[in-house]
Amino acid sequence: MDPTTLQSTGETLKWLLTIAWLLPLFGFVVEIFGGWWGGRHSKSAAYLAVACIVTGFICSFSALITWGCSNHWAALQGHGDSHATESHDANSTEPSHQVDAHGEHAKDEHAKTDKHGHGETAHSESSDAEGHDTAAHPAAEIPRSQLIYTGLFYRLARFGSLDISLSYYIDSLTLVMFTMVTFIASCIHLFAIGYMADELTDNYEDHQVHTSHGHLHRPGRFYRFFAFLSLFSFSMLGLVLAGNIFQVFIFWELVGVCSYFLIGFYTERQSASNAANKAFIMNRVGDFGFLIGLMIIWTWFGTFQFGDVAVGKGGSVQPGLFSMARGSDGQLRLHIPESGVTEVVFKNKDNHIETDGNGEQRTIPYYLLIAAGLGVFGGCIGKSAQFPLQTWLPDAMEGPTPVSALVHSATMVAAGVYLVGRFYPMFTPEVLLAIAYTGCITLFLAATIAVVATDIKKVLAYSTISQLGYMMLGLGLGGWAAGLFHLITHAFFKSLMFLASGSVIHGCHHVQEMPQMGGLRRKMPFTAYTMLIGVIAISGLAVPYWTLWGEPIAFSGYHSKDAVVATALTFSKLNGHPLVFFIPLCGAGITAFYMFRLWFYTFAGKPRDHHVYDHAHESPWIIVLPLCVLSIFAMFCAFGGENGILYKLLLASEPIALANGSVPTADQVTAGLMNISLSSHEQIHANHAQAGLLALVVAFSGAFAAYVCYGARWINTSEIKVQFAGLPRFLVNMWGFDELYDIMFVRPSHVVAGWCSAFDRKVFDGFLHGCANAALKVSAWDRQFDETIVDGAVNAVGNWTNSLGRSLSVVQTGRMRNYVMFIAVGLLGVFAALIAFFPST
């Protein structure tokens, strides 16, 4: 491939993604201002939002196809082939077979796009053809750096060598995320038109807010909801497109503030406003770590750019963060001084050592690199609701259900996982282990709580936290593509399930408690069976030993969860750490249990609350349609598993040299660093069958247990609850985390705040009041002085002048003859005086 073609492809991708990114912002501006004159009954805001996001999806999907057509399918295939040849003994799949699978998938995708009428058939066909063509020339390996397009939109500021800029970083991960986010957001926008229709009124009655005059009445906020949905999509897309860590941070905060608006959408409800505050504040805790990480990076690396950027016209290249840390061989180069701390030497993309102006090699102390990684991961903990900041996400279910689906399953919480994936080259093995254990704890914690939750959305919320734990675990254990694979598949089936639960809530007139439901599949069949697809997908069930065209008969969750579990098994075989394998394995069983419990509780059995059941109805088509579309993707988006196109696409962006695994280098051993080997692809592949089988057995037993307890009801669960009274209460209390935080943070802050306010009232207020009183006294004296002395003196002069004038006025008789007399007498007086005083003259 010649450079000009690559460049023009890069330009095309840039513009397509920029359009997809900025359209929702345009939509937001028009909706938020147009909402006033559009009226409360108009759906125009919704149509505009849908138009923006669907156009965004078309642009993103075209970008994905463009990326593929410009020979990168060959890169995918080459990647797979080289992988296959490296692992010829372990990998029983022949290259030709992979080509077949690829072809099948492309056709399948073709069929899907036909169904949705997205008009991308031509692209699909061409991609199909490309796939076959290039498969014939697997030798066309493309250098990795050419798969990444970076560039600058706009420079915001420049401090010395540090640029604060808006830039982009496009690789296949960006493209897949764009397509996924815009697609799911499109479905959710459509769903929300139906779900939020009761806001299309001037007088919305909120049944959950009680005022002294009965329920609260307020104007509907239909347009505002869609405006925030658009802003949210814009922020998320900006985060994915961002080419530097600072831009990520900007959009990170925008995503946070949008979630704040949307969680607190029913702002009059105390619970909703509390939940919004909680989500925002807990995210701030994580973001504090993020900021620390940013500062370390700024100080030591002097750049925020992910990729290498060309500086000026001379073609000189300033290395980005990834090149500096990892070079082109993907290894951290350590410098161990005789005394002092171990340092990491910066490299450029040709793997040469970076030097500063004096020819000294530029380095960062190893422990600071760990701190930076942990700091950035701290942000991810907050955003992706990982232990110990997981408690905000269940509360965030106070928002309308489309918000839960968009913000809390597919996009916002995905941002944390995405950032871990994007920032992967900067994480040292120690940080990765921390990530893995965080994920491990989170997935177990949340899964156990989900077992006892009775609110249908809360079950899904805990399930989300648990699945995010899986992703973090996969990423932390070196299964980069596995973790992100699970992110994508999870986004599809979890948004499906959230929307289905929204449909249930809509159909049951805002009843969310599962004990009041039951038997609903007879009333709302579409919702029930699309939900069942989601449940099977997330549980990772498959038909064992049977294959269809060489592929296991399974939905998307099976493939991605298997990938994570296989990574975990390989890691624990290499390094010990048995927990990181057994906990996700148990988690798989618990996941199947609570998901089937949800389905049986809601849709199977006999109706438990006849009032709810009698009034339940299937939702309108605009709610059901997105469910059907998403269910197709939940089934097939991971088709082909690790040979499928989605996994291959992700693999094309995998950080350098991760595929071959790593063992601790001599340097690392000398420096006394943590002794961790990352598993290579072929090692994982070797363990795949074993891990998959174990996970499948566990998942089936979980599902069976759910059937026993809640489907067939052979076991009375209430008796179990009575027998182990403590445990369910412990779990219902969410492991006591809310109480723990209450005791650890909330109450101490209340106490300290009490002290502060007492200090304020006693000391500050006392002082201020004293000052004010003294000023009053002084001014009273001043007034006295003014009124008596100053005014008295002035008045006395005035009065004296007045009385003098009055007494002198007697002289003015007005009689002319008197005046003549005065003149004469006066003249005589003057003469007399003259004679008296000057007698000599």
Next chain:
Amino acid sequence: MDLNCSLFVGAVLFVAGVVCMATKRNGIGVLMGVELVLNAANLNFVAFANYTRLGLDGQVFSLFVIVLAAAEAAVALAIALSFYNNHLTIDVDKANQLQG
């Protein structure tokens, strides 16, 4: 005849004028008193011109005084007429509106 005789006549005239101004209630009488006083001053000017080295200056001054007296008489008569139009009398004791 010498300067003192002339000054004596002037003084008599002056006193007669002042007494006339002070005693007459008729506005025209008062005006006549004023004329007497002015002419007493004229007589002094002329006498000093004649008997001292004042020379022609004294006579010029007396001419000025005569002209001024004519002007003053015209104004005063106009005031008297106006006063008579308003009050049907020229008794100066009735003209006491400037009383303080």
